[in-house]
Amino acid sequence: MVASRGNTTNPARIPVLGLRTLFLIALSIVLMALDNRENHLNTVRDAIAAAVYPIQVVVDAPVRFFVWINENTQSRNELELENARLKAEKLLTSARLLQLESLKAENDRLREMLEARQQVKDEVRVAEIMGVDANPFRHSIVIDVGSSDGVYDGQAIVDADGVVGQVIETGPRTSQALLISDPDHTLPVEVLRNGLRTIAFGTGELGRLDLPFLPNNADIEEGDLLVTSGLGGAFPPGYPVARVGTVLRIPQQPFADVSARPLAALDQVREVMLIWPGEPEPAQADAVNDAESGNE
């Protein structure tokens, strides 16, 4: 008995303990490397999460129990108050519902007008925003048109007020677009008043663009309208982008500190317009024609 006890606890008798430990450490490092860069291991993670799920349910049970107790012991008075409030709300909602029909008709009409695209010389098509990037530091959206509609990488996107962004990735039915406020986005612009050319950088804030390359003596003022210059190739010229906000000239610095407010309601739009510039190259013209025939 004593001897067997000795065997069970003597580390020297545990076979290849060191080797096993080294192997597991190496395995952990490989897992972490795979997990850190990309999401290669989502299936593994999901499988383990499924195994852990019962434990999580048990852990959550007390919390849910207290919530349940709380709900069940609300006084009659509170319930009556809530009932009255809900009734009032229902009245209000049904009144609003009446308006919905007429609004819907109006919406259809407006969309038809947009689709007709007579006012703009460039080809335009309306797209709906399907989703936004969950990462708060990445300003990108997903729209419901893709390469089968003739969308191409780098295509300009505008809304009713100004430039929204450009397409960065096209799928067959959807595309991803970068907003002009994304820190990675740059846009060649010019001042409408005097044609001064510069570049507008996204800042990561929805309401601000930076114009970092304007010399101190540049002729730019608060309230100047910035439009696309068309020099970058992606955007057709003349679309409004932003209005200059603050102009800060610091004598010691080579460049003025200029910021601007985007005109497009970047965080409010649901519909955007894709632009095919006025005289597209033959290949793109075909794409546009395809899109048109697809529409009609």
Add this chain to the structure above:
Amino acid sequence: MSSKTFRGRHLPVIISIVIALMLSMMPLPEGIRNFRPDWVALIMIHWAMAVPRSYGVGVAWVVGLVLDVSQGTLLGQHALALTVITFITIKSNLLMRMFPLLQLTATVFALNAVYRFLLFWINGVAGVEAPSSVYWGPVLTGALVWPMMYILLSGIRYRVESRH
């Protein structure tokens, strides 16, 4: 192995590990959340010390993976840290068994600090986040709860050991 010996030998260990996992997932108020002991690490140290042949680095690694998933950390992070401290515990388990409770608690404090440091270091390499000084709180609370846990588990441990 009959089911009866399985129940006697493994069930207490498995249950205690599951309870440790639950304690580490339990929602806690903001103020004391930073001082939640590393229950799983403490439990793994305990069983690695008590029955090193049955609960070695492999079990620690798997439990670590489960912890990684439940805490949403890098897959392999807790697994690595748990493997390392379990290895140290098994290597020095004969010595640790001789220690009086106070000295044992100090050893567990050191092991817990190694565990935390590994997690901290991996976070730094992966660029995940830079935790503040309260990050080391669990090492302190871990040493505080260890004696109680040790006494509580001694009875169960005797059973597990004697049936080994």
